[in-house]
Amino acid sequence: MRFGITFSFFLLTLTGCGAEHGGRTGSDSQASLEAVTPESIQAFESTVYNFGKANGCVKCHGGSVNPQWLNADPRTAYSFARPLVNFANPTASTFVNYVSNNHCGDPVCRDPANTSVIQDMLLQWAAIEMNQASNGLPPSDGTTLANPPFVTATTPIPANPPLITSNSRAVVRFNLSQLQPPIARLNGAILEVSVQSYNSAYTTYKIFDLRVVGASAPVTLDGVHVYVRPATGTGIGNEYVNQGNIWSSLVALVPVIAVPSPLPTGPMTSATPLVGTSLAIPIQSASDVITIGFKDIR
Ligand code: HEC
Structure with a gap:
C-alpha cells in the first residue's frame, strides 16, 4: 500500500475554509479525515488532483497560494481539498464554483466548459469515498428495512x-x-x-x-x-x-x-x-x- 499510514497532519486551519462550504461542520470533516484510506487518496489523485495539475490551477495552488489542494505531496493536497467537497452533494462543492468564477485573474479560472468536467470528477471521487462506509465515512440519515410491509x-x-x-x-x-x-x-x-x-x-x-x-x-x-x-x-x-x-x-x-x-x-x-x-x-x-x-x- 502506497499510503498505508495514518494522517495526523491535516492542515484544516490553513484552508481558511469554514462550515459554509458544503454544509459539513469542521468536526464532521475531521472525523471523516481520520478514516482516510489509500483508496480515497487515489480517488482524489485520479480526478480533481490530476485535473488541477493539467489545467493550470497548480500555478498557484501547488504551493504559493492556500488552499494548497495541489501540493506536490498528494496526501497534503488531499487534506486541503477534502474540506472543499460537499460529499452529500458533490456537484455543489466549492470547486465547482471556483473552477470558472475568475477568482484568479488568469484565463484558467474562467472557462465555463470546465464546470461539468470537474463535477464529473467530484462525483467519481465522492462515489469512492461513499463506498467506504465501514471506515466511518458519511453515515446515512435513514434506517433500512429488510422486509418492507x-x-x-x-x-x-x-x-x-x-x-x-x-x-x-x-x-x-x-x-x-x-x-x-x-x-x-x-x-x-x-x-x-x-x-x-x-x-x-x-x-x-x-x-x-x-x-x-x-x-x-x-x-x-x-x-x-x-x-x-x-x-x-x-x-x-x-x-x-x-x-x-x-x-x-x-x-x-x-x-x-x-x-x-x-x-x-x-x-x-x-x-x-x-x-x-x-x-x-x-x-x-x-x-x-x-x-x-x-x-x-x-
Ligand atoms: C493565479 C493564481 C490562482 C490560480 C491559477 C488558481 N487559483 Fe484558486 N485561488 C487563488 C487564490 C488567491 C485563492 C484564495 C482567495 C479566494 O478564495 O478567492 C484561491 C482559492 C481557491 C479555492 C478555495 C475557495 C475557498 O472558499 O476556500 C478553490 C476551490 C480554488 N481556488 C480553485 C481553483 C481552481 C479549480 C483553479 C484552476 C481552474 C484555480 N483555483 C486556479 C488563486 C489562484
Whole structure:
C-alpha cells in the first residue's frame, strides 16, 4: 500500500475554509479525515488532483497560494481539498464554483466548459469515498428495512442511464395496481423515479424525483425504501445504507393527479416530486432491477 499510514497532519486551519462550504461542520470533516484510506487518496489523485495539475490551477495552488489542494505531496493536497467537497452533494462543492468564477485573474479560472468536467470528477471521487462506509465515512440519515410491509413489483433499470451532467434522464415506472398487498386507492396509479449516472464510469445511480399519479383519493406514503440488485438475483435486493436510504424518513402526501395520457417518454411533470433529495446507489450490473418498499401506506 502506497499510503498505508495514518494522517495526523491535516492542515484544516490553513484552508481558511469554514462550515459554509458544503454544509459539513469542521468536526464532521475531521472525523471523516481520520478514516482516510489509500483508496480515497487515489480517488482524489485520479480526478480533481490530476485535473488541477493539467489545467493550470497548480500555478498557484501547488504551493504559493492556500488552499494548497495541489501540493506536490498528494496526501497534503488531499487534506486541503477534502474540506472543499460537499460529499452529500458533490456537484455543489466549492470547486465547482471556483473552477470558472475568475477568482484568479488568469484565463484558467474562467472557462465555463470546465464546470461539468470537474463535477464529473467530484462525483467519481465522492462515489469512492461513499463506498467506504465501514471506515466511518458519511453515515446515512435513514434506517433500512429488510422486509418492507408494502412493495412494488420489481422493475428493470435502463443500462447506462444519462449522466447527471446531461439534461436527460431515464424514468422507471411502477404500476401500483401490482403493489403487495394492494391498496384500493392506488389501483391504476403509477409511481415514477428518475435515474441518471453520477459519473461516466457508471458506478453509481442517482435516483430522484419520486412522483405518483393516478391515486383515486389522497394517500400518505410513510418511509420509502429503494432496493437494487442484478436482474439475475432473487428477492427484493439490498438497500444501500450510505446515501441510498435517505427517503426512509419521508412522510409524503400523494395528491390526486390524473395519469397523463399518453404517458410522456420523459418524466411526468404534471406531478410535483414528493421529495427534493436524491439517492446515490451503486450500480451492480449492466442489467439491474429496482423495487420500492414502504414502511406504511395509509
Ligand atoms: C493565479 C493564481 C490562482 C490560480 C491559477 C488558481 N487559483 Fe484558486 N485561488 C487563488 C487564490 C488567491 C485563492 C484564495 C482567495 C479566494 O478564495 O478567492 C484561491 C482559492 C481557491 C479555492 C478555495 C475557495 C475557498 O472558499 O476556500 C478553490 C476551490 C480554488 N481556488 C480553485 C481553483 C481552481 C479549480 C483553479 C484552476 C481552474 C484555480 N483555483 C486556479 C488563486 C489562484
